[in-house]
Amino acid sequence: xxxxxxxxxxxxxxxxxxxxxxxxxxxxxxxxxxxxxxxxxxxxxxxxxxxxxxxxxxxxxxxxxxxxxxxxxxxxxxxxxxxxxxxxxxxxxxxxxxxxxxxxxxxxxxxxxxxxxxxxxxxxxxxxxxxxxxxxxxxxxxxxxxxxxxxxxxxxxxxxxxxxxxxxxxxxxxxxxxxxxxxxxxxxxxxxxxxxxxxxxxxxxxxxxxxxxxxxxxxxxxxxxxxxxxxxxxxxxxxxxxxxxxxxxxxxxxxxxxxxxxxxxxxxxxxxxxxxxxxxxxxxxxxxxxxxxxxxxxxxxxxxxxxxxxxxxxxxxxxxxxxxxxxxxxxxxxxxxxxxxxxxxxxxxxxxxxxxxxxxxxxxxxxxxxxxxxxxxxxxxxxxxxxxxxxxxxxxx
Ligand code: UD1
Numbered sequence: 382x383x384x385x386x387x388x389x390x391x392x393x394x395x396x397x398x399x400x401x402x403x404x405x406x407x408x409x410x411x412x413x414x415x416x417x418x419x420x421x422x423x424x425x426x427x428x429x430x431x432x433x434x435x436x437x438x439x440x441x442x443x444x445x446x447x448x449x450x451x452x453x454x455x456x457x458x459x460x461x462x463x464x465x466x467x468x469x470x471x472x473x474x475x476x477x478x479x480x481x482x483x484x485x486x487x488x489x490x491x492x493x494x495x496x497x498x499x500x501x502x503x504x505x506x507x508x509x510x511x512x513x514x515x516x517x518x519x520x521x522x523x524x525x526x527x528x529x530x531x532x533x534x535x536x537x538x539x540x541x542x543x544x545x546x547x548x549x550x551x552x553x554x555x556x557x558x559x560x561x562x563x564x565x566x567x568x569x570x571x572x573x574x575x576x577x578x579x580x581x582x583x584x585x586x587x588x589x590x591x592x593x594x595x596x597x598x599x600x601x602x603x604x605x606x607x608x609x610x611x612x613x614x615x616x617x618x619x620x621x622x623x624x625x626x627x628x629x630x631x632x633x634x635x636x637x638x639x640x641x642x643x644x645x646x647x648x649x650x651x652x653x654x655x656x657x658x659x660x661x662x663x664x665x666x667x668x669x670x671x672x673x674x675x676x677x678x679x680x681x682x683x684x685x686x687x688x689x690x691x692x693x694x695x696x697x698x699x700x701x702x703x704x705x706x707x708x709x710x711x712x713x714x715x716x717x718x719x720x721x722x723x724x725x726x727x728x729x730x731x732x733x734x735x736x737x738x739x740x741x742x743x744x745x746x747x748x749x750x751x752x753x754x755x756x757x758x759x760x761x762x763x764x765x766x767x768x769x770x771x772x773x774x775x776x777x778x
Contacts, residue, residue: 400430401769404488404507407457408438408475408499411572411688413448414669415494415517418574418757420454426761432486436475436499437462441643443666451582451669452575468498468529475502483510489769490515493537494571496530496687496708501537508540517571517760519544520551520560521687521708527608530687534708545760547691548711548749568759569751572688573695577754579670586674588667596678598635600735602661605642606685609703613652618723619703620658622731623683627660629735637683638675640664681738683731690718695748699738701731717746 403423407416416433423429435457439445449456461478463471475498483491483506491507493500494517504514519538523531538544538555546552547570555565576583589596602623609615627637641649641663649656667675676682676692681699684690690709693700694716705722712718721730737743751759 399769400428401490401764401767402430402432402486402488403490403492403764404432404434404483404486404503405492405494406434406436406479406499406503407494408436408463408503409495409497410439410444410448410666411686412495412497412499413445413452413454414575414688415571416492417452417454418571418578419492419494419517419760421578422757422761423764426765428765429761432459432488433457434459434461434479434482434503436479436502437464438471438475438497438499440464441666443668444643447668452579463499471498472502475499476506479503479506480510483507483512488512489767490543490764492517493541494518496521496533496537498529498533501533504537504540513542514540515543515545515760515764516541517545518547520546520553520555520565521548522550522554523704523706523708525706529607531708543763545756545763547752547756548709550710566759566763567751568763569753569756570691570749571756571760572691573752574754574757575669576673576692576695579673583670583673583677586670588671588674589678591671592638592662592664592675594636594638594675594678597680599662599679600630600635600637601676601679601682601684602637602639603642603682603684603686603689604639604703605645606704607644608705609685610642610645610648616648616652618726620653620656622726622729623658623661625732626735627658629732629739631660633739635680636660636662638662638664638679640667640672640675642666681735681743690716691752693717694746695752697746699734699743699746701734703731711749715747715749717744719744 405416420431423431463474490513492515493504507514516537525531544565545568552565604610677696682693683701685703690700690702690712694712700718702720719734
């Protein structure tokens with residue numbers, strides 16, 4: 382559907398008088414579920430004219446198209462077809478392509494979600510054109526500036542006019558960095574809106590039958606952080622820590638299912654072409670409903686993703702996160718997440734936490750405040766105060 386390498390012709394030419402024109406930017410897999418509920422809420426509200434722009438940062442059908450279908454998102458109005466590249470290449474290409482459309486389309490607002498390269502590139506392009514920027518999922522900080530996402534978050538927030546946060550740490554971080562409090566709005570989590578809205582579809586997913594799994598008799602695994610998968614040492618360390626876990630769970634007739642991100646697939650092929658771990662089932666990346674169902678019915682999930690830390694907290698599934706830090710501390714404080722740092726991984730913490738889970742000793746966790754499926758409605762209610770072509774957000778601060 383959107384795997385078109387040629388930019389599409391824009392369909393936004395005629396702005397309807399009186400409606401607020403909002404360019405919504407998506408680019409990579411985790412953006413789609415954050416943007417879908419906002420688009421839906423804007424359409425329901427009726428006073429917006431949303432224009433969906435897909436940068437094409439993710440372009441494989443399994444990384445992009447399948448999410449549009451699963452989330453009932455319309456095809457993007459504009460597809461920039463940027464594709465992969467170095468950070469500078471990807472960011473610069475998005476900015477160049479995007480600028481042209483923004484100049485022509487003159488939106489009242491550019492809305493970006495998350496922390497991927499497409500987020501920063503779009504925010505920066507808009508800010509340089511003096512177009513107001515709204516950032517959904519603002520204020521999250523891991524404190525680790527070696528993560529590309531942390532740079533994207535810091536810079537996007539500094540140039541945003543409206544900052545929508547998902548958890549209390551967001552506002553604390555933003556205020557510490559000098560962001561005016563009146564720009565910050567705690568609205569909840571639109572990724573969780575998607576999860577709640579799609580529960581019936583998720584329920585119908587046949588992924589367990591497809592992979593021959595039984596509820597609670599397997600764990601799910603995802604890995605794609607450059608710090609974990611881009612070096613041989615990083616991957617080796619994880620597979621070494623997984624080995625005893627796989628043995629333990631195999632002794633209980635369980636397995637670990639590993640939908641493999643393209644980045645990780647390429648690195649495993651490069652460093653460990655013969656890799657075989659008993660009990661580890663590799664699959665292609667899964668669609669949205671299939672993946673959430675896989676996680677929902679898993680005994681526990683091991684990941685280095687950001688969003689999965691949040692989704693598991695809502696689903697009440699134990700989550701073991703293989704990272705040195707998290708930008709989502711609420712998932713540890715309130716939810717079901719536990720961080721396992723590099724050092725802790727070497728010292729056997731993964732196995733210790735799995736033992737706790739299997740013996741029923743793991744924490745229960747609760748759903749964080751405002752993760753109730755209504756975040757997009759709150760965002761749209763706040764954006765409703767924008768006057769078309771006002772180019773000023775004073776009215777809503
Ligand atoms: C990006 C985001 C990351 C997010 C992740 C979710 C940045 C800096 N990183 O990481 O925050 O958690 O998406 O998946 O924006 N590739 C394909 N097909 C695709 C897309 C990518 O084969 O559709 C391969 C390419 O080899 C590419 C590599 O994956 O070079 C990495 O893709 P890229 O978009 O640069 O970063 P991600 O690792 O996906």
